[in-house]
Amino acid sequence: MSQHSHAHDHDLAHHHDIHSELPPDPALRVKALESLLTEKGLVDPAAIDAWIEVYESKIGPRNGAKVVAKAWVDPAYKQRLLSDGTKAIGELDFLGRQGQHIVAVENTPDVHNLVVCTLCSCYPLSVLGLPPAWYKSAPYRSRAVIDPRGVLKEFGLELPEHVKIRVWDSTAEVRYLVLPARPAGTEGMSEERLAALVTRDSMIGVGKVSAR
Amino acid sequence: MNGVHDMGGMHGHGPVAPEDEKHEPLWHAPWEARMLGITRSMTYPKGFNIDRFRHIRELMPPHLYLARSYYDHWYAVCVAALLNGGLATKEEIKSGHAAAGSAKRNDAARADQVWTSQKTQGIFTREVATPPQFATGQRVRARNINPTGHTRLPRYVRGKVGVVQIHHGGHVFPDTNAHVQGEAPQHLYTVAFSMRELWGADASARDETCVDLWESYLEPA
Amino acid sequence: MTASLSDHPHHHDHARDHAHSDVPSDPAVRTKALESLLTEKGLVDPAAIDAWVDAYERKIGPRRGAQIVARAWVDAAFKAQLLQDATRAIEPFGFLGREAQHLVVLENTAAIHNLVVCTLCSCYPWGLLGLPPRWYKAAPYRARSVIDPRGVLAEFGLALGDEVEVRVWDSTAEIRYLVLPERPAGTDDLSEPALAELVTRDAMIGVAKVEAPKGKRA
Numbered sequence A: 001m002s003q004h005s006h007a008h009d010h011d012l013a014h015h016h017d018i019h020s021e022l023p024p025d026p027a028l029r030v031k032a033l034e035s036l037l038t039e040k041g042l043v044d045p046a047a048i049d050a051w052i053e054v055y056e057s058k059i060g061p062r063n064g065a066k067v068v069a070k071a072w073v074d075p076a077y078k079q080r081l082l083s084d085g086t087k088a089i090g091e092l093d094f095l096g097r098q099g100q101h102i103v104a105v106e107n108t109p110d111v112h113n114l115v116v117c118t119l120c121s122c123y124p125l126s127v128l129g130l131p132p133a134w135y136k137s138a139p140y141r142s143r144a145v146i147d148p149r150g151v152l153k154e155f156g157l158e159l160p161e162h163v164k165i166r167v168w169d170s171t172a173e174v175r176y177l178v179l180p181a182r183p184a185g186t187e188g189m190s191e192e193r194l195a196a197l198v199t200r201d202s203m204i205g206v207g208k209v210s211a212r
Numbered sequence B: 001m002n003g004v005h006d007m008g009g010m011h012g013h014g015p016v017a018p019e020d021e022k023h024e025p026l027w028h029a030p031w032e033a034r035m036l037g038i039t040r041s042m043t044y045p046k047g048f049n050i051d052r053f054r055h056i057r058e059l060m061p062p063h064l065y066l067a068r069s070y071y072d073h074w075y076a077v078c079v080a081a082l083l084n085g086g087l088a089t090k091e092e093i094k095s096g097h098a099a100a101g102s103a104k105r106n107d108a109a110r111a112d113q114v115w116t117s118q119k120t121q122g123i124f125t126r127e128v129a130t131p132p133q134f135a136t137g138q139r140v141r142a143r144n145i146n147p148t149g150h151t152r153l154p155r156y157v158r159g160k161v162g163v164v165q166i167h168h169g170g171h172v173f174p175d176t177n178a179h180v181q182g183e184a185p186q187h188l189y190t191v192a193f194s195m196r197e198l199w200g201a202d203a204s205a206r207d208e209t210c211v212d213l214w215e216s217y218l219e220p221a
Numbered sequence C: 001m002t003a004s005l006s007d008h009p010h011h012h013d014h015a016r017d018h019a020h021s022d023v024p025s026d027p028a029v030r031t032k033a034l035e036s037l038l039t040e041k042g043l044v045d046p047a048a049i050d051a052w053v054d055a056y057e058r059k060i061g062p063r064r065g066a067q068i069v070a071r072a073w074v075d076a077a078f079k080a081q082l083l084q085d086a087t088r089a090i091e092p093f094g095f096l097g098r099e100a101q102h103l104v105v106l107e108n109t110a111a112i113h114n115l116v117v118c119t120l121c122s123c124y125p126w127g128l129l130g131l132p133p134r135w136y137k138a139a140p141y142r143a144r145s146v147i148d149p150r151g152v153l154a155e156f157g158l159a160l161g162d163e164v165e166v167r168v169w170d171s172t173a174e175i176r177y178l179v180l181p182e183r184p185a186g187t188d189d190l191s192e193p194a195l196a197e198l199v200t201r202d203a204m205i206g207v208a209k210v211e212a213p214k215g216k217r218a
Helices: A004-020 A025-040 A043-060 A061-073 A076-083 A085-089 A138-143 A148-154 A193-199 A201-206 B030-039 B052-060 B062-065 B070-084 B090-095 B111-120 B195-199 C015-020 C027-040 C046-057 C064-075 C076-084 C139-142 C149-155 C193-200 C201-205
Strands: A102-106 A110-116 A164-169 A175-177 B140-141 B161-171 B186-194 B208-214 B219-221 C104-108 C114-116 C164-168 C176-180
Touching: A004 B090, A004 B186, A025 B070, A025 B090, A025 C104, A043 B111, A061 A175, A061 A193, A061 A201, A076 A085, A076 A102, A076 A175, A085 C076, A102 A110, A102 A164, A110 A148, A110 A175, A110 B195, A138 A148, A138 C139, A148 A164, A148 B140, A175 A201, A175 C201, A193 C027, A193 C139, B030 B070, B030 B111, B030 C193, B052 B070, B062 C164, B070 B090, B090 B161, B140 B186, B186 C027, B186 C076, B208 C046, C027 C046, C046 C176, C064 C076, C064 C176, C064 C193, C064 C201, C076 C104, C076 C176
Parallel strands: A102 A175, A110 A164, A164 B208, C104 C176, C114 C164
Antiparallel strands: B140 B161, B140 B219, B161 B186, B186 B208
16 A cells, blocks of 8 residues: 555645634635735736626637537547547647647547536537536536436437447546537538537537537 | 556446536636646746655545635645745744745746746756667556556556557656655556457446556556 | 536426535434424434434444453353354354344454444444444445454554454344453453453454553563
């Protein structure tokens, strides 16, 4: 038993001491933390604002939707996307933190892909923005790998028996983007119009794209 | 570590019950946004990295891990990092104010650095001197190891046999990086395990789960 | 409604949410309310509750197990029978009952040290040892006994040599395990009741050894 190799990390157990002495309400605690860090010069509130702005306005699932729509209309791009997702997504300048190493996985009539991070909440932020609360929750994290069909059913998606489900557990820094199937009835649509159809959920793999 | 965070395959957590994508708010409360910004831009102790962040989160007492919401986990990690790194005291955390006479730094990340950080940070590929041990299409077994420190080998695959799908080249190795013992990059592979291999004869005969695993997690099968 | 990692903030229909979020958090208050309700509805008789409490406070406890251990130390034939078929062997004592109907006794020797746990919940030989201690039912003991028994024993101040085999028994079924600790040296002249006095509950779980009385230790 490698009990002693991390002896110097015993101080990491500070979690245990302090939480019973702090108020349960996170709003109060975060406010106190921000004040403290600001007073000590450990954070610049303007930088906090800037990060919020990044995820509220600059990065979101519209990035991933553009990647998908381009793959639908441009077979050469789709080829590049599936053989080297990082490079192809980089062509559209959509790489970034938690999205520097991306593998695109294609849904076909026979294979349906589903992405999860059982160990924490790893997610391709640079192409999909912030993950939804359910993605980071214990029910999804625990069930996606053992009962993917049951999970998909909760999203209203029932796949035929013959379809193989492939679940991708994001245990490393590789991020997975599902390339959903292009729905019928979208022939001739512009790339822009197609992108508008692509849902965030379809790029995680819990939904399909419909022609609306 | 064999913590409660290692959730793959657990029962009893209830339904996923997702919010409708069209109506879900980005933040469920304003403090979540502040917590995200704090986590991204606060000054951390020297040597801190994402793997350490994840490990400290895993060290949360299990009852708090399960009861607290996601961004509240980030709060717990930031507080632990500040305390462990000597950047703040327990009293300061509790009061929300710097102790009288304590030093104020002037090197916190600035707003104008944020977009660059977003674009350029988080590249984990590294050169590895040795050639890869495994090839795509090869059968491998996830080793039955139970490290007490940080690992990204989930319990549900240990001892199970799968097939290498992708070789990603060298990646920073979290098991050492989380303990500030160096990046020690290793070849990283995506390995596909059939559901039957993972969960037994009653599982789907067709479906599979793919997991990204470093070379030292694997042995030939 | 408080969000948690295990409950999505906005789902309303999961029955257990309502049961646990609408009642006061203090278990003393909740238990009092439950007892009152059950009594009012005739679903429990408070005198029966009192009788159960009395049973575990005064009648059933580790002195029972200690008597069995002491007998095994002085009576070789009994010990042999105990190790062969414990349930049968202890019938004459009148100790069989709930959580003690199917017994196996495990002998500690110089070569083997036994440790009992229930990783899945808190199964314990109540009929012979009374109520389990809090630590036995807690996550740290349940989690660590099977992966780091020596580390657990060290927390109890018990260090075993490398040459000793540690055997952990996980009580996953209705079999209940009782450790027969080694008889300490220097106790040859003690009577059976005096021997029983030495036997601790912890020794019968396997987290301690039995010590000779002060004046007699080496």
